[in-house]
Amino acid sequence: MFSYRHAFHAGSHADILKHLTLIHLVRYLQEKPGALTIVDTHAGAGIYSLRDGFASVSKEADGGIFRLTQYIEGCKRTNTPIAAGIEEYLKSIAAENIEGELANYPGSPFILARLLRPQDRLKLFELHPKEIDILRHNIAQLKQSKQVDIYAEDSFTRLKGLLPPPSRRGLVLIDPSYEDKQDYRYLETAMEEALTRFATGCYAIWYPVISRRESMALPDRMKKIAATHKRSWLHTELRVENAPGERRLQSSGMFIFNPPWTLEKNLAEALPILIKALGIDAGAKFLLKSFEA
Numbered sequence: 105m106f107s108y109r110h111a112f113h114a115g116s117h118a119d120i121l122k123h124l125t126l127i128h129l130v131r132y133l134q135e136k137p138g139a140l141t142i143v144d145t146h147a148g149a150g151i152y153s154l155r156d157g158f159a160s161v162s163k164e165a166d167g168g169i170f171r172l173t174q175y176i177e178g179c180k181r182t183n184t185p186i187a188a189g190i191e192e193y194l195k196s197i198a199a200e201n202i203e204g205e206l207a208n209y210p211g212s213p214f215i216l217a218r219l220l221r222p223q224d225r226l227k228l229f230e231l232h233p234k235e236i237d238i239l240r241h242n243i244a245q246l247k248q249s250k251q252v253d254i255y256a257e258d259s260f261t262r263l264k265g266l267l268p269p270p271s272r273r274g275l276v277l278i279d280p281s282y283e284d285k286q287d288y289r290y291l292e293t294a295m296e297e298a299l300t301r302f303a304t305g306c307y308a309i310w311y312p313v314i315s316r317r318e319s320m321a322l323p324d325r326m327k328k329i330a331a332t333h334k335r336s337w338l339h340t341e342l343r344v345e346n347a348p349g350e351r352r353l354q355s356s357g358m359f360i361f362n363p364p365w366t367l368e369k370n371l372a373e374a375l376p377i378l379i380k381a382l383g384i385d386a387g388a389k390f391l392l393k394s395f396e397a
Contacts, residue, residue: 110235110281114152115165115209117382118356120172121342122279122310123215124193124374125358125367129275129306130219131192132364139223141269142216143276145259147228149235150213150242151200164352165209167344167382169197173206175381187373212277213239217248226252227266229259260290267302274302279310288318292325299333299361306362313341313355326359330397338363338394340371342378346387357391368394 113119133140154165176194179186199218200210210218213228220226228243230236236256243252255262259278268274276298280287291309298307311322323339330337343355360367375390382388 110148110211111152111157112162113164113353114211115154115169116353117168117342117344117378118310118312118353119209120168120193120378120382121340121356121358123196123212124189125340125360125371126212126277126308127193127196127215127219128189128367128370129308129360129364130216132366133273133275133306134219134221134224136273137223138273139225139271140221141225141227141266141271141274142220143227143229143259143263143266143274144212144216145229145263145276145278146280147213147230147235147239147254148211149238151208151210153207154209155207167384169209170206172378172381187370187377189370189374190377212279213243213252214246216277217243217246217252220248220251222251224251228252228254229257229262230254231256231258260294263294264297264301267298267305269302272302272304274305276305276307277310278307282312282319285316285318288322291322292329295326295329295361299329299335303333303335304362306364307360309359311357311359312353313343313357314353323357323359326361327395330361330395334397335361336363336395336397337361338367339391340375340393341391342375342382343387343389344382345384347385363394368392
């Protein structure tokens with residue numbers, strides 16, 4: 105279970121979909137002044153170098169954040185409109201880099217920490233023995249560090265104990281690696297327990313779209329849970345290519361319980377641009393569906 109290191113995938117197309125969605129969720133929830141508690145169940149190291157280490161080996165950022173940045177620069181030169189969600193996402197990435205350079209990619213913990221207001225709190229979970237030490241070091245560099253709690257615990261079993269948060273306003277990001285297929289089962293159990301304890305929370309689930317039975321069934325399993333608890337949902341996927349013989353990740357998705365009404369419009373504006381920027385072949389496409397309970 106400790107073979108997975110997110111640094112290999114930092115700045116990939118999957119990160120772009122996840123983080124663009126996440127930023128919008130936080131911004132919407134912060135429109136009300138009450139304290140917001142945010143939970144990231146699989147935090148990783150927090151921030152990653154794109155110039156060396158694992159990211160430089162995999163080069164997934166080449167087809168992700170580097171490709172998107174290049175495309176958006178072209179749009180600016182031709183005065184082509186850019187979706188507001190993409191602009192805000194790119195500002196979050198730029199905040200961790202020297203102007204004009206793209207050397208670092210912030211993971212969810214850094215993006216979320218930077219968005220915290222004084223009354224908000226962030227709770228990070230990470231089990232990898234090396235990753236959590238790096239995470240603690242990285243978070244300690246932030247001015248928001250005192251608002252961040254870091255747990256070296258299994259988030260799937262610990263999550264229900266954090267719900268509902270004191271303010272009864274919360275966002276939970278669930279994004280395991282799914283390398284262990286048991287993660288799919290743990291996810292279902294965690295969501296059943298979470299919605300029973302805190303039905304009105306916003307839950308954002310990231311998953312890889314791969315040719316594994318559990319992955320293909322995940323959206324329908326989540327819809328079934330949403331129906332049982334009478335919850336609204338939004339489901340989106342971003343596919344950058346359709347190359348069955350390749351082992352690299354070609355598509356990923358997000359499933360949101362209790363999405364804000366603004367999210368679908370935000371993604372409807374951003375996803376066609378992401379397809380143009382990141383699409384590799386004619387198989388590039390997106391999916392966007394929602395249901396209001």
